[in-house]
Amino acid sequence: MLTRISVMVLRVCALLALILGILFWIGVVPVTEAWQGIHMLLGILVVICLWVLAFTIGFARNGGNLGLAIGAFLLGLIVLIYGVSQQNLFAMAPSLIWLLKTIHLLLGLGAVGMGEAIAGRQRRLAQTTSQ
Numbered sequence: 001m002l003t004r005i006s007v008m009v010l011r012v013c014a015l016l017a018l019i020l021g022i023l024f025w026i027g028v029v030p031v032t033e034a035w036q037g038i039h040m041l042l043g044i045l046v047v048i049c050l051w052v053l054a055f056t057i058g059f060a061r062n063g064g065n066l067g068l069a070i071g072a073f074l075l076g077l078i079v080l081i082y083g084v085s086q087q088n089l090f091a092m093a094p095s096l097i098w099l100l101k102t103i104h105l106l107l108g109l110g111a112v113g114m115g116e117a118i119a120g121r122q123r124r125l126a127q128t129t130s131q
């Protein structure tokens with residue numbers, strides 16, 4: 001149940017963060033404090049959901065995966081730290097702005113992929129234990 005809710009919230013928030021991020025990127029939505037705050041809130045919710053999923057797979061009674069849990073926790077931390085500090089990175093290396101933006105996008109998508117991988121693994125575990 002917790003896995004299902006977490007992965008659904010993760011999907012919705014990631015999709016909204018992605019849409020808003022792309023709108024920032026193409027200049028349709030201005031990067032104001034308010035819009036940025038909404039995007040960051042969505043991103044933080046993605047990370048929290050990923051951490052909840054990491055917890056569920058790390059401590060699954062029917063055979064968890066501590067490696068996957070640690071990987072998901074670390075990826076969430078990187079997404080968070082990179083997201084918060086990316087504007088400082090833009091200022092430090094303005095010529096690398098596109099690379100820095102692409103890394104941010106890939107980290108966000110990586111968090112979604114990792115969340116989906118954990119949810120898929122949980123589904124398979126639930127199927128094998130119910131057989």
Ligand code: HEM
Pocket residue numbers: 013014017018020021022024025031036039040041042043044046047079080082083084086087100101102104105107108109111112
């Ligand atoms: C699923 C997670 C996320 C996705 C898919 C995502 C995607 C994007 C995209 C495509 C952009 C526009 C390009 C860019 O400026 O990099 C963007 C901008 C931004 N993101 Fe995210 N993001 C995510 C999570 C986060 C998080 C967790 C934070 C911080 C807590 C964050 C902070 C920012 C900021 C501050 C900008 C505006 C940068 C600027 O152009 O000045 N993002 N995001």
